[in-house]
Amino acid sequence: MSQTATHSDSFDATASKIGMWLFIFTEMLLFGGLFIVYSVIRFSHQAAFHLAAEELDLTIGAINTVILLTSSMTVAMSVTSMQYGNRKLTLILIGTTILLGLVFLANKYFEWSLKIEHGLYPGSAILQGFGNGDTLFFGLYFFMTGLHALHIIAGISFLGVVMSRVAKGKIHAGFFAHLENGALYWHLVDIIWIFLFPLFYLIT
């Protein structure tokens, strides 16, 4: 392990990045499959999805979109600053990304709490009274945004490890493949949200 941690001859940055991309592909197809499920169910329950989608708070969804897009920019910039060898700026930029991720999760928490308070959660009596379409919509809403939130938590953890390695000098201007991979993962999480946002909040 310590060999890959330093700038050793056995490390192959291209292979490392291809490995990260392969993992990203599995994630893309995982969420891709869920998007297809969503489309098919929406197709067969159009009226219910129309009404249920209006329950969601567009403002909170839009704010979270802006937060994630901005965090994607800061993590992309951290790769540039690492390439310039500016460790302090890199740490600030990764830290900002993590902070924005946490703000996203806090918003998600309040959003979910409000829905649950109103009795809109899978298996609730109110939802069952509305019928199958609404049950399916909120089932998908909680499952897909929940799975996405888990990815945000994974991304924050990933970037946290990368950040401590940058701080220790294990990731530096001549060896930053792990920072690049962390950034790639964060962008993936951003892309998933870019599709979740219109599907759940915009299209009614």
Add this chain to the structure above:
Amino acid sequence: MSTTEKHHIVRYRTYVYILLALLTFTGLSILVTSFELGPLAVSAALLFATFKTTLIFMYFMHLKFDQPVYGIMVSVVLLVFVAVLVVTFLDYSFR
């Protein structure tokens, strides 16, 4: 070769421009869906999401600057996904 990394450095300014474009597309997709356009709004919102994803793939994820192999791999996966999507919808439209 084994230890070389990509040395193309993307400027900070480029990322700021991309973020501004992403925010503009977000605003436009919100604007478009605020009118009652029905299926057209769905297509428009998904089209803007696709534009945004393309920008993120090309610039934030460096596909534009990296070796072509990554871009080729991404295209193949996207084609597979589109194929599954098309087959599913063909199935549903002709039932």
